[in-house]
Amino acid sequence: MHVRHLLLTVWAFLASQSANAQQIIIADYIIFPPYQQADNGLTADFSALLTKKLTSVSFEYQRMTKSRLRVLIEQDVPLLIPFSQTYWFNPTTPFNVSQTTLREAVHVVSHKSRPITVEDVKQKNLMFLGRDGYNYKVIDDLVETERIKRYSCDSNDLCLTMLLAKRGDFLVMAKATYYQYLEQIPNLKGKLTISKRPLYFDHRAMLGLNITHADWVKINQFANELSLSAEWQTIKSKHNID
Structure with a gap:
């Protein structure tokens, strides 16, 4: 009887620990390739x-819209947001920020008949095509100082279509994203060009919100060791990321 009572006590303790374990939602909200694709991403x-x-x-992994993500942030749900940056969100949100998980070179994309260089972006009065609600390094400052103008599109596909029709001068994209769009939209091939040099680098990290200290230490340790992971290198190669 004593042994049975002990086993029941241990079972109850483990069940309690499981019930109290923090459930962290991994928010997959970046909807363009290579981050989201029909086959995973x-x-x-x-x-x-x-x-x-x-x-x-x-x-708990979930695909969601940015609007849904904002609701979860307001509800103080424990969240982990991969490949993100704090300046994309409300500056008062108390995110934890991991070590960099991906250093992404962002290039200038323009029409082949009117190629735009990195130097042109900073020196000429141009029209930038960017996604509605998105922030961009370098670009935001140039727009704010009225060095360039901006037109906001509902999607990257629309921005690319407008660039193809010469209804804007340039947009910015990482190489991996640009070349995957070329595969998805064959009409773009041979008509656009990408700058040789990047305009800027995005240092993408994991953002954590309402995550316990113990769990965050483990998550950040994972980020610290990522560059040494052969499995991570395989994933990057799969998605054509340098």
């Missing part, structure tokens, strides 16, 4: 690797 593959390596942390 970089964020999904990254999240699967994270979940595999951190078995002691309870994750």
